[in-house]
Amino acid sequence: MTDPVLLISGASFKEDERARLAEAYPATFVDGPDAMSGVPEGQRRAIRAVAYKGHKPFGGAEMDLFPNLGVIANYGVGYDAIDVAAASARGIKVTNTPDVLSDDVADLAVAMLLAQARTMRLGEAHVRSGDWAKKGELPLNRKVSGSTVGIVGLGRIGREIADRLAAFKMEIHYHSRSEKETPGWTYHADPARLAGAVDFLVVALVGGSATEGYVSKEVIDAMGPRGVLVNISRGTTVDEGALLDALEEGRIGGAGLDVFLNEPNLDPRFLKLENVVLQPHQGSGSVETRRDMALLQLANVRAFLEGAALPTAVN
Amino acid sequence: MTDPVLLISGASFKEDERARLAEAYPATFVDGPDAMSGVPEGQRRAIRAVAYKGHKPFGGAEMDLFPNLGVIANYGVGYDAIDVAAASARGIKVTNTPDVLSDDVADLAVAMLLAQARTMRLGEAHVRSGDWAKKGELPLNRKVSGSTVGIVGLGRIGREIADRLAAFKMEIHYHSRSEKETPGWTYHADPARLAGAVDFLVVALVGGSATEGYVSKEVIDAMGPRGVLVNISRGTTVDEGALLDALEEGRIGGAGLDVFLNEPNLDPRFLKLENVVLQPHQGSGSVETRRDMALLQLANVRAFLEGAALPTAVN
Numbered sequence: 001m002t003d004p005v006l007l008i009s010g011a012s013f014k015e016d017e018r019a020r021l022a023e024a025y026p027a028t029f030v031d032g033p034d035a036m037s038g039v040p041e042g043q044r045r046a047i048r049a050v051a052y053k054g055h056k057p058f059g060g061a062e063m064d065l066f067p068n069l070g071v072i073a074n075y076g077v078g079y080d081a082i083d084v085a086a087a088s089a090r091g092i093k094v095t096n097t098p099d100v101l102s103d104d105v106a107d108l109a110v111a112m113l114l115a116q117a118r119t120m121r122l123g124e125a126h127v128r129s130g131d132w133a134k135k136g137e138l139p140l141n142r143k144v145s146g147s148t149v150g151i152v153g154l155g156r157i158g159r160e161i162a163d164r165l166a167a168f169k170m171e172i173h174y175h176s177r178s179e180k181e182t183p184g185w186t187y188h189a190d191p192a193r194l195a196g197a198v199d200f201l202v203v204a205l206v207g208g209s210a211t212e213g214y215v216s217k218e219v220i221d222a223m224g225p226r227g228v229l230v231n232i233s234r235g236t237t238v239d240e241g242a243l244l245d246a247l248e249e250g251r252i253g254g255a256g257l258d259v260f261l262n263e264p265n266l267d268p269r270f271l272k273l274e275n276v277v278l279q280p281h282q283g284s285g286s287v288e289t290r291r292d293m294a295l296l297q298l299a300n301v302r303a304f305l306e307g308a309a310l311p312t313a314v315n
Numbered sequence: 316m317t318d319p320v321l322l323i324s325g326a327s328f329k330e331d332e333r334a335r336l337a338e339a340y341p342a343t344f345v346d347g348p349d350a351m352s353g354v355p356e357g358q359r360r361a362i363r364a365v366a367y368k369g370h371k372p373f374g375g376a377e378m379d380l381f382p383n384l385g386v387i388a389n390y391g392v393g394y395d396a397i398d399v400a401a402a403s404a405r406g407i408k409v410t411n412t413p414d415v416l417s418d419d420v421a422d423l424a425v426a427m428l429l430a431q432a433r434t435m436r437l438g439e440a441h442v443r444s445g446d447w448a449k450k451g452e453l454p455l456n457r458k459v460s461g462s463t464v465g466i467v468g469l470g471r472i473g474r475e476i477a478d479r480l481a482a483f484k485m486e487i488h489y490h491s492r493s494e495k496e497t498p499g500w501t502y503h504a505d506p507a508r509l510a511g512a513v514d515f516l517v518v519a520l521v522g523g524s525a526t527e528g529y530v531s532k533e534v535i536d537a538m539g540p541r542g543v544l545v546n547i548s549r550g551t552t553v554d555e556g557a558l559l560d561a562l563e564e565g566r567i568g569g570a571g572l573d574v575f576l577n578e579p580n581l582d583p584r585f586l587k588l589e590n591v592v593l594q595p596h597q598g599s600g601s602v603e604t605r606r607d608m609a610l611l612q613l614a615n616v617r618a619f620l621e622g623a624a625l626p627t628a629v630n
Binding site: 012103104106107108110111112114115117118119120121123124126127128130132133136137138140141142143144145146163164166167168169263264265266268270271277278279280282285286287288289290 | 327418419421422423425426427429430432433434435436438439441442443445447448451452453455456457458459460461478479481482483484578579580581583585586592593594595597600601602603604605
């Protein structure tokens with residue numbers, strides 16, 4: 001048997017994704033970083049690439065298990081689970097899968113915003129109760145078109161969201177580290193000022209320690225009782241305790257959330273809320289996009305093993 | 316007591332809407348056309364305007380109850396409940412409330428399309444079950460951005476829908492009585508050909524007898540097993556039996572429906588379906604839009620009673 005050059009790490013890899021990787025290169029598989037030390041030492045020495053999927057921390061200690069590791073190819077645009085500084089210090093390249101998922105994530109952000117404003121959960125329950133005739137009309141809800149939205153983090157995904165919402169005649173405001181070239185969108189240097197200026201606040205930050213709790217209690221409080229928060233980034237970017245307090249006390253209008261701090265074990269307080277749309281981190285979860293992500297991950301592994309330029313390196 | 320000049324007809328008028336109308340002009344109220352003959356004859360003779368809301372037929376027989384009736388001001392853009400030919404024959408003007416609701420209806424159409432494609436109902440149930448960790452990832456769903464949509468009926472609302480979906484990088488196809496000026500959208504003279512050429516089919520026809528069953532069994536069958544139908548127009552525009560058959564047998568992919576043939580008493584077969592998003596005819600149901608509709612209805616009544624040009628006459 002040939003020694004594996006590729007370690008596939010991630011219990012969440014679909015069968016076809018794993019099979020595609022394992023067909024491309026001699027490979028071995030582990031559930032995640034915790035299991036990496038269980039790979040026999042001879043095999044570990046042969047590993048030159050890791051195809052990674054998941055949210056468990058992949059740090060320097062795990063990297064040191066593989067003395068000939070040259071690339072960690074992440075499945076997903078967010079690589080906050082991987083200690084990039086530790087990788088760089090060891091001469092290990094890290095890659096991700098940007099762009100191919102931006103459309104899907106932006107689509108879900110817009111969908112959650114619309115669903116929350118137009119009380120679609122309530123509408124669906126109204127119809128499915130079988131009592132529409134008896135219950136009469138749904139209580140009126142909130143107009144989206146023509147309102148004002150604030151995007152927190154105007155990266156690739158943030159821009160896709162803004163481009164879509166502009167077609168709803170929405171006034172686009174944003175916050176990012178610095179002002180950017182935009183088609184006349186309004187920049188706010190302070191995220192709380194942004195929150196106070198808009199009807200809807202959409203969080204599209206990168207994850208990682210630099211943005212932990214970035215949407216703070218102060219930002220949430222600035223949204224006001226009609227403000228609606230949409231988060232499609234990472235659970236870490238929002239002060240989740242402050243968000244839950246504000247939602248429970250009606251101090252903000254509602255939320256559309258695809259990501260949570262301890263997902264998939266989310267805080268049970270969320271399940272009691274009616275003023276939220278909850279999705280199971282499925283922003284990039286279409287058949288088409290997941291295939292594109294898997295192919296881009298493999299393309300990064302292949303480029304490295306063949307000595308070519310990495311398509312989407314992050315360090 | 317002054318004789319009423321305004322008849323407010325519609326059990327579905329909200330209290331504040333009724334109050335606004337009754338404050339503007341001496342008025343009397345009935346639940347709908349069935350109750351009009353119950354208005355005392357002396358009052359009937361005084362009535363010069365009807366402010367109408369509802370879906371019950373308002374025909375020549377009811378109009379003849381009011382010998383001095385000059386205008387029927389409908390609340391809503393769709394005036395298929397009112398026999399316009401009968402009104403015209405009696406010299407009665409009919410008005411509606413176009414434009415002010417197009418944004419809301421288009422927003423809900425886009426929201427239902429996204430919700431159906433991205434299996435948001437399933438996602439919400441997945442999270443709210445409390446078993447996300449045990450159940451694992453949601454099954455993958457369907458990418459919207461970059462796909463192809465067909466709009467059936469490119470009037471004011473159809474255009475608003477197309478403009479929004481264009482921002483999702485969707486290829487826009489459409490069918491209408493004749494080809495229209497568009498930014499390069501693809502015209503289909505035949506609705507079944509349109510249905511066969513697209514991933515999503517959105518019905519934005521006017522109601523009334525001319526479009527009854529326009530989205531026929533043939534059109535529905537042409538959509539194919541992945542096709543998704545969205546209807547925000549009227550229940551009458553779609554062959555509902557054929558649609559239910561196709562949904563039950565999985566011959567089309569799914570649907571997002573805000574309107575039904577016998578709403579609010581919709582066919583119970585709908586309630587058994589999982590591949591549909593169901594909304595209770597709330598396309599124009601935001602606080603902001605309903606206020607604008609009520610104000611435009613009142614503006615039409617006022618213009619008539621003051622002898623001014625009607626803002627939005629349909630005959």
